[in-house]
Amino acid sequence: MDDLRISGELLDFIGESPSMFHTAHNLSQRLEAAGFTRLRESEGWRLEPGRSYYVLRNNSSTLAFRIGEEVDARSCHFQICASHGDSPSFKVKSVGELAGPGGYLRLNVEAYGGGIDGSWLDRPLSLAGRVLVREGSRVVSRLFAPDRDLLLIPSVAIHMNRDVNKGMAFNRQVDLCPLLSAGELKRGALDALIADDLGVSPEQVLGRDLFLTNRQPGLVWGAEREFVSSPKLDDLQCAFVSLEALLASENPRTVSVLACFDNEEVGSGTKQGALSTFLRDVLLRVCLGLGGGNEDYLRAQARSFMVSCDNAHAVHPNHPELTDDENHAWLNQGIVVKEAANQAYTTDAFSRSLFAAICADAGVPVQAFANRSDSAGGSTLGNLSNMQMSMHAVDMGLPQLAMHSSFETAGVRDTAWALQALAAFYGTNVQIDEADAVTLG
Template identity: 60%
Template sequence: MSYTDFAHSLTAFIQDCPSMFHSVAAIAKELKAKGFSELREKDSWNLEAGKGYYTIRNNSSIIAFAIPENLTDYHFQMSAAHTDSPTFKIKAVPELNGPAEYLRLNVEAYGGMIDSTWLDRPLTIAGRVLVENEDRLESRLFYMDEDILTIPNVPIHFNRQVNDGYAFNRQIDLMPLFSCGEMKKGSFDAMVADVLGVKVEDIKGKDLFLVNRQKGLLWGYKDEFVSSPKLDDLECAYTTLQGFLASAHKDKIDVYCCFDNEEVGSNTKQGAMSTFLKDTLRRINAGLGKSEEDYMRAVSKSFLVSADNGHAVHPNHPEKTDEGNTVFMNKGPIIKEAANQKYTTDAFSRAVFVRICEKAGVPVQFFANRSDIVGGSTLGNLSNTQVSVHAVDIGLAQLAMHSSFETGGAKDPYYLYEALKTYFNTVIDIDGADTVTFR
């Protein structure tokens, strides 16, 4: 497969993932097609050698794992990414009447988006809806596959300072326009009910989010760029999944994780700080007939690749990045480090991932924030609060992170796929923090 083919497959995947709930459904569909079986958390788990499984929490986080044919002195080799991206969530009472016959939607920020990038473009909604069906409630995926909303800018004639660093008020400036007279209060829920084929009174709960309707694309005269909504972090979610699925899964337990709620701190029942990973690993251990002592020994020898995108040098603002630890698009995966441990990378984990990239024949880059700029956090150090293992924070270099339409290098997704395929196809034998053997 060429890098352009892989980039096109990435944008097609993202198109199928308008919300974190759809992302998990799309990932589960790929896993099932590869022979993985679902294990529900409420059920007993019966594991078999040579089989692959996945489990889902809240319909927005998913963990898959593969049991090798022969398993003796085992450990876990894991990857983690996240399903969510910054957007706007529709409030429980969704509509705002007026002025006059206008009908707007009442939304609030989910994560730290670049507000201006959401204005003057076709939008829709996606998420999940809880519907009453006789004596039970059922969760339904919801995606309005139409252009139904926009957030209009104020004309420059009324807002002369808009190009001078205007601060948008999220309660005033960022409410999507839904109708200018054809629909009245109550029309939003009526629309949702109509799409789902249920009665309005049967809708008991909604987690619905705004979606940018622009389709991802490969662009540039030399096919250098890929742009799409949600590159952060569905780019890593997809590439790590493909690397995981391409592995032979020998002599260790390979684990693929995709968590929800990274953009709002991860401290939810389905986030990276939750017990989801720990619960899953313990149940794998028990399902294999292993003891608590076996589990602790396995964890001590385990490794996590936490994959979440990072910042490429900006063509117009190179001064925003560190003078030496700079990364660029189409130059391979990046390893992220921070002395404050917002990134979990240390010398040990960095060396392991560099060795993997060398083995894969993939270039690798190193990122650190300027010393006078506080960077963001990601999955690695947060998941380590529940399952403490050697871990490295990596990602792909991109521009305009947290824009509603982000840009990255077209070659990089294929580079990361090759690196993760090599990672999962390599048995990494760890002895404390002293030695690592690759086989």
């Protein structure tokens, strides 16, 4: 594969996805261009084998599926790649302006997810998300992402904080309020700015879900062009490769599913998160749409497999001691399968072996990751989605540095490795016999 070309396409995808709402819109446009038909949860569905469809929930989570030509209700099973479209940031509060001191106008924000706070300072920022606008008798949702930098969170000068290089603990109520104006703008300017961008009056702006966004373009860099750096690699790198793998593969004997959930960074416990009924609701309706019933759905679920796709930590060049001595990952050496004894990841011996066999057949190198036994690790969406729809699943990701920074780094080869692995997964007919055996057709 052309690693540099794929990295360029990844960066284009991320640049078009400054918020989770834009990610869902971006996915929708690319799916429609590939022939997928949109379905609405509030309407009746007519499904046909050989056709492709997608569904949105809250305009921030996306489920797409392709029904194989040979699939019927009795033979149905699902092969799913699940990622998330949100990233750590700061959300503007409902009363979003802070006037003063002096003529300053700042924004009042709160943390969304567990980000590296210091990475947001001293860089131009903007806003992105959705705005609810009154249009006569209707209230409609509009995307908002102005093509300019509007904000900056300034550091305190070292002359005023001599201990800054000894470590800085930020007070999010005090230290992380972005500066909007030095005096030219007054209270009310935020909604006026939004309204002007959307071509409406400020009075029409009724609500907003807006987040700080880093508009610094991603890039491939290094003397040998080994690295790719960008905002939101976690987890838009996995969302991108899942989409491209789905579009590049064909499998007449399964229902191939892409899930890109919102709110993973804050626990997934929303109507559009991985812990919601979204996946279960859609896949149940697929079984019903193929002429099956609840029994067929439960049988399909037992035969199904999920790849939970969320990035993994690479060994840090300055702090290798932070990772396990043996279960660790390196940039540009292949995808990562993540495992944890506390079940924070879905991987077990059965799912690892199944996925490793597919990757081996596809010629994709696989690395193993586990947390140090004396430190707590993170979790992701796979085990949460399994609380609503139980199936065999494996957690995989791409190795990266500076996870949850406003600007993250990965290896250029690994995006191509992941695309190759997930396309092979979608293209393989995975036939599961409980936890006894699996046949890869």
